[in-house]
Amino acid sequence: MTTAPPAPAALRERAARLDADDPLASLRERFLLPPGVVYLDGNSLGPLPAAVPPALSDVVTRQWGTDLIGSWNTNGWWQAPLRVGDAIGGLIGAAPGQTVAGDSTSVQLFTALDAAAALRPDRPLLVTDPGHFPTDRYLADAVARRRDLEVRRVPPAALADLLAAEGHRVAVVSYSPVDFRTGELYDMRALTRAAHAAGALALWDLCHAAGALPLDVDTLGVDLAVGCGYKFLSGGPGAPAFLYVARRHHAELETPLPGWTGHADPFGMGGDYTPAPGIARARIGTPPVLSLLALEAALTAFDGVDLAQVRAKSLSLTGFFLRCAQELLIPEGFSTVTPTDPDRRGSQVTLRHPHAHGLTVALARRGVIADMRAPDLVRFGVNALYTTHQDLLEAALSLRDITHEAAYDPTPPAVGPVT
Amino acid sequence: MTTAPPAPAALRERAARLDADDPLASLRERFLLPPGVVYLDGNSLGPLPAAVPPALSDVVTRQWGTDLIGSWNTNGWWQAPLRVGDAIGGLIGAAPGQTVAGDSTSVQLFTALDAAAALRPDRPLLVTDPGHFPTDRYLADAVARRRDLEVRRVPPAALADLLAAEGHRVAVVSYSPVDFRTGELYDMRALTRAAHAAGALALWDLCHAAGALPLDVDTLGVDLAVGCGYKFLSGGPGAPAFLYVARRHHAELETPLPGWTGHADPFGMGGDYTPAPGIARARIGTPPVLSLLALEAALTAFDGVDLAQVRAKSLSLTGFFLRCAQELLIPEGFSTVTPTDPDRRGSQVTLRHPHAHGLTVALARRGVIADMRAPDLVRFGVNALYTTHQDLLEAALSLRDITHEAAYDPTPPAVGPVT
CATH class of the missing domain: 3.90.1150.10 (Aspartate Aminotransferase, domain 1)
Structure with a gap:
């Protein structure tokens, strides 16, 4: 030494x-940062926000323990996926009513990729980044197999060339604005415009961006976006992810997993699935309320x-x-x-x-x-x-x-x- | 009056x-039942087990707050979906290594239905109960549309007739042992045998049965099962669901949502999806740890x-x-x-x-x-x-x-x- x-x-x-x-x-x-620790892994798991323990204690002891099943109404559990979605929407430049939270990033991403492909039914190519986070690549492959499409793994720097040659065949371009390995930031505006100029949809994975920098999904005309709740949003381990779908796509949005909570009349329990209007149709099953409300409390760290x-x-x-x-x-x-x-x-x-x-x-x-x-x-x-x-x-x-x-x-x- | x-x-x-x-x-x-309340809705949301508040407080304050990212290893978060799965397995008659917990019932059910159809690729019929819980029906329809199959809504009492006429065309019979409206209990053993006699798979939705009565999925030769964590298991609002797949199907099990946590080498972050051996391949994305560990604590109410x-x-x-x-x-x-x-x-x-x-x-x-x-x-x-x-x-x-x-x-x- x-x-x-x-x-x-x-x-x-x-x-x-x-x-x-x-x-x-x-x-x-x-934030309740442990003493003596320099924490530089909040891009993997955000630390504990001070607002979470008292909020979660209330959710567990009063809402679940005392108010029991009635909490779905009286404590707003039923609306939580849309309410938390809107809170995250405020951090990514999405007007209310376009963002939902509840399932994992992988599930939301599967929903987004599949729904995007369905919105461009005559185009056989899904474009993703060869350096994309594994789940993004695996799920693009899965959606492609299932819909008989083809995945092109093209880094953002080479997108223009691909679009020049085959842009008319591209259904969706699925990228992350931040490379999770290198930290490189890509130009969301330019890439979104390029996708649109080719008639394709732009789907962004905001896991490494939401809460870290200003995002303007509405202004940029982003079509769909997903992101996780546990990195820069500090929502806790495995916090529910979010899904954004631009309002202009809601009427024709078909999700691959039509769970009962996305039904237009969820308590009517009818024979066939009729999707709810708006982003509510992207709800799937009963969300993990404890994790979801911990995330909601965590988001108050962004207040003001x-x-x-x-x-x-x-x-x-x-x-x-x-x-x-x-x-x-x-x-x-x-x-x-x-x-x-x-x-x-x-x-x-x-x-x-x-x-x-x-x-x-x-x-x-x-x-x-x-x-x-x-x-x-x-x-x-x-x-x-x-x-x-x-x-x-x-x-x-x-x-x-x-x-x-x-x-x-x-x-x-x-x-x-x-x- | x-x-x-x-x-x-x-x-x-x-x-x-x-x-x-x-x-x-x-x-x-x-259980921490509120005084003065007669709670007869535990088949919709189980009440708060006494073990949950201290366990969840430890998860939040010490594991997340202090141990931070290291908890994935040191506090066993990474193994939690399999560990909680095995704990539930013990309540449904499943030997260890066949049950996983993490996503919602709807997501697990989509996985089970789609994987079952893939295991019987030459059979075009999915059989489900017209009185089945809505999500079960909607997701059967969704899987059928996607795989170009046909759903037959046949009540358990009429299954024998259907199988006599078209049994060779049935891929999977998807039922619940308990009718969620009437509380009627069906004969799992006889229905499973009937499905098997026709060469079909038996998929059971155990939402209204797990924790309420002895189940013997291994002994009965059940092929796949799902169930939720928040009814008789009292795991908390929207507690993660479970998925059981009999070990004999693991090697050929293909899940529709290949998320990174189900990869054979999840931290290698390789280019293509290689499913993990065993039930771990049915993991999808990062699970909602707070909700999952609340469920784990809740399950201790069944100890002994x-x-x-x-x-x-x-x-x-x-x-x-x-x-x-x-x-x-x-x-x-x-x-x-x-x-x-x-x-x-x-x-x-x-x-x-x-x-x-x-x-x-x-x-x-x-x-x-x-x-x-x-x-x-x-x-x-x-x-x-x-x-x-x-x-x-x-x-x-x-x-x-x-x-x-x-x-x-x-x-x-x-x-x-x-x-």
Whole structure:
């Protein structure tokens, strides 16, 4: 073990000044962050918002325990998927009545992909990103097999070429605005326009974007979107996901799973399925109310928050971390894979190192929680609602110190355990 | 308003004696029932088990709040769908490794129906019950449309005739052992055998049976089963459902929604979907952990409980209620639709009355919670873990008294609000 050099004083001063000038600093109190921990994995599981424990305790003890079945009406459980959907809608630029929450991201994505294909019945191609999150790719393949369509895995940078050649055959372009590995941010506006110019629909997976930056699904004319509740929305482990469908598609929207809660007359229990008007037809079965209402409470952490300010601070945080990496980590054998151009950067910084797994484990032992993506990427997610510049300097210093130690296990894992 | 006659002393004495002799009486302490309430709607939403609040508080505060992302490993979140599945498996006669919990009943049912059809690819008929719960019918229709199959809605009593005529064309018979309206119990063994004799698969919806009576899915050779977590299992509002697939089908099981958590190497995040071995391939997306672990805690109410004793007490309860109905309610214009034969009775009693809605509302005002099914059925669900004979006598007396009042609203609702 060698002695690590001291932290550059300039970085310390800069972190302290940026934090002192942060207009969002007080939002950190809306989260119950464990002491002594620098949490940079909120892009995988957001931390516990302070509003959740009392809200959930009320849901369990009073609503379920005392009010029992009546809570479906008196405590608003029945409307919760639409109410929570609208709350998330407010964070993604969706006017009310177009967003529903309740099932997992995978289920919502299956619904969105299948419904999108049904809206463009004469077009045989589904376009998705070869670097897309696995579920997105698997479900696109499943929908394609089922509908006798073909999936084209084309990265966003190559979409224009594909559309020029075969645009008239594309039913839907299904992308994420943020690459979950690298943190690269794509141009949602341009890609949506390109899809539309070819007559295709634009379906966005907002898992790594919702709550992290301003989104304008209505203004951009996005057709469908999904996203999960447990990353930047901090809704809790496996929090229900959301599905947005633009109002202009509601009348012809056919969902693949017509569950009873999406029926026009759910308690009439009639013989055949008649879809409810509006986005309510995208409801499926009885939603997991405890998880759903925990998510609803978590969303109050955004009350009064300007997402433009969130974005500005997020860029300040990731920019500062990139500077820390440049000064402290590049010399130690790391490289950065996240774009330095702010317009192309989501709310995370990813570093490449051959010992990514061992370093991530060693970081966690020091109380710095990041995560890794096989084989060689370490991801640092920032959430402007609670992350500080000093958190990031501490993470960079810890990482530098660890590379000077022999104590970490450089072996990559057989199976990575984090999600 | 007229004065109701006093309760027959014989009924009071009998209820007291049956409760005093009840070997399961102490199980009631495992539930936090609100004082002054007779809760007979546990077949729609089970009451709050005492084990849930402390368990869920630990999940939220320590596991999520403090252990954060690491809980997927250190607190066993990743294995929870299989662990909870096995716990439910123990209540339905399924050996470990065949049951998974995580999504809603509707999603699990879609999975089961679609996977069953795929296991019998050359057979064009799906058989379901015209009186089946709406979601079961809607999803059978959806799977049939998608796979170009045909749904035959045939009640259990007519299954033999259908199979005699077209058995070789039937892919799957999808029934519930308990009619959710009338409480009639069908013969799972005979119906499963009949399906198998025709070369079809047997898929059972156990929503109204799991936890209420002994089930033997392995012994009966059931092929697939689903059921919800929030009725007799008391897992909380919208608790995750379960899916059982007999081990002999696992190797060829193809699920319609191949989400990343069902992948053989979920953290490898490979390009194509390779299903996990065993029932794990029926996992879809990230499950709602708070709801799932509340269900897991709720299931401890069954620790050490003999389901044969549960069944015996359930029949004692429903038999006693039928006697109360005979003496107190039939003279007031009610009729019973639940079979008096114990072998044909699930764990509920349903009464018919033209003012079912108004009576149910008036009962609730008196602290007796039942529910109604349009247009004229009042349902009384019993759960042998907490229901007493005296509860049922009180319900019958309240109902009789209400019919002597003019205070209840005899108008049926435009939309029934309870689930």
